[in-house]
Amino acid sequence: MPRVIECASAGEASLQESIDALAGAGFDPGDEDSLALGASILRRLANNRRFLGDLMIDCLRERHRHHEPASAYGPQAIVLGPLRNGSFLRANIWPSERDGCFRASGAHSFVYGMPHDHNFSFLTVGYFGPGYESDYYEYDYAATAGYVGETPGLRFVERSALGEGRMLLYRAHRDIHSQLPAASMSVSLNILHIDPGQGWFDQYGFDLESGAITGLLNPTSTEVFLRCAVGLGDAAAVDLAEDFGRHHPSDRMRLASYEARASLGGDEDGLWREAERSGSLMVAEEATARRRALERN
Structure with a gap:
């Protein structure tokens, strides 16, 4: 206490x-x-x-x-x-x-x-x-x-x-x-x-x-900026999100990068399988939960 x-x-x-x-x-x-x-x-x-x-x-x-x-x-x-x-x-x-x-x-x-x-x-x-x-x-x-x-x-x-x-x-x-x-x-x-x-x-x-x-309980403005930038469809933003997903020191930013890319549609199952192999336990567990939700739907 x-x-x-x-x-x-x-x-x-x-x-x-x-x-x-x-x-x-x-x-x-x-x-x-x-x-x-x-x-x-x-x-x-x-x-x-x-x-x-x-x-x-x-x-x-x-x-x-x-x-x-x-x-x-x-x-x-x-x-x-x-x-x-x-x-x-x-x-x-x-x-x-x-x-x-x-x-x-x-x-x-x-x-x-x-x-x-x-x-x-x-x-x-x-x-x-x-x-x-x-x-x-x-x-x-x-x-x-x-x-x-x-x-x-x-x-x-x-x-x-x-x-x-x-x-x-x-x-x-x-x-x-x-x-x-x-x-x-x-x-x-x-x-x-x-x-x-x-x-x-x-x-x-x-x-x-x-x-x-x-x-x-404490999402950052950086995560919001990334999601907005990727959502606007700019190729450079998507490239940055891919780089963040592989190399960013913050697990939260790595997860946010995958969430931003998933919002664009496409092969979400493949994207979350990639996230499961990211090397981050937190990202991998969250990715597995998202992939299972896709399977249920």
């Missing part, structure tokens, strides 16, 4: 002080000194019991006229400051089943009941309310190929809630959680660590009953 971070109360800080402190220090969850400093910054902000309510009231009063679009205010996630030095602050709102937004939008709109891991590490603390509950699991990302239906050996750890003051470090590619609605409206504060290359590392959804991967 996520690592519990013990960080004693150390006074409080304003939002701007916290943004500046984080920008100056950065946040590297793999470095114990940086983790300790980040925890102190987050704890001091969480000790400020007025800043988030004051911020929301100010936004409502001013109708967001004095806030830049980059501040990314949304129905659940509120980005509290810009990405600086590889990290930023965020608040998340977690409604209960009794709240109108939950009844109107459903559980999946708030990622409840959707088991998943993360391809980035982040530090979180319960700020308000009893907090969402989670069923926590762990798995071995390095030993996982990543194809739909694969069972990477999920290990159940516990069910617990992110109550007020509890601080956790969610570790990229290790911690899986299935979130359950909070008993009443709750808020968490996060420090997120962003690495420019993390988009190439997969984030998965899981089925807890079977322990299987249900899909990829």
Whole structure:
């Protein structure tokens, strides 16, 4: 499960002080000194019991006229400051089943009941309310190929809630959680660590009953561009897709190249047989599933 971070109360800080402190220090969850400093910054902000309510009231009063679009205010996630030095602050709102937004939008709109891991590490603390509950699991990302239906050996750890003051470090590619609605409206504060290359590392959804991967949760714009380029029928794009299918270092891009070429029609069975011999276990397993689907149809 996520690592519990013990960080004693150390006074409080304003939002701007916290943004500046984080920008100056950065946040590297793999470095114990940086983790300790980040925890102190987050704890001091969480000790400020007025800043988030004051911020929301100010936004409502001013109708967001004095806030830049980059501040990314949304129905659940509120980005509290810009990405600086590889990290930023965020608040998340977690409604209960009794709240109108939950009844109107459903559980999946708030990622409840959707088991998943993360391809980035982040530090979180319960700020308000009893907090969402989670069923926590762990798995071995390095030993996982990543194809739909694969069972990477999920290990159940516990069910617990992110109550007020509890601080956790969610570790990229290790911690899986299935979130359950909070008993009443709750808020968490996060420090997120962003690495420019993390988009190439997969984030998965899981089925807890079977322990299987249900899909990829972070498709990239590069995959979309490739599919569009091939779909437009340009010969150079098809040549590039063929090259990507054989040599690209990302299994996801190799699979996307075959999917793009399959969208053109032709000998799909032959194409997926080629993909089965690509040298990538993930691509081969996905190709076999597509070829069997063709046979059934």
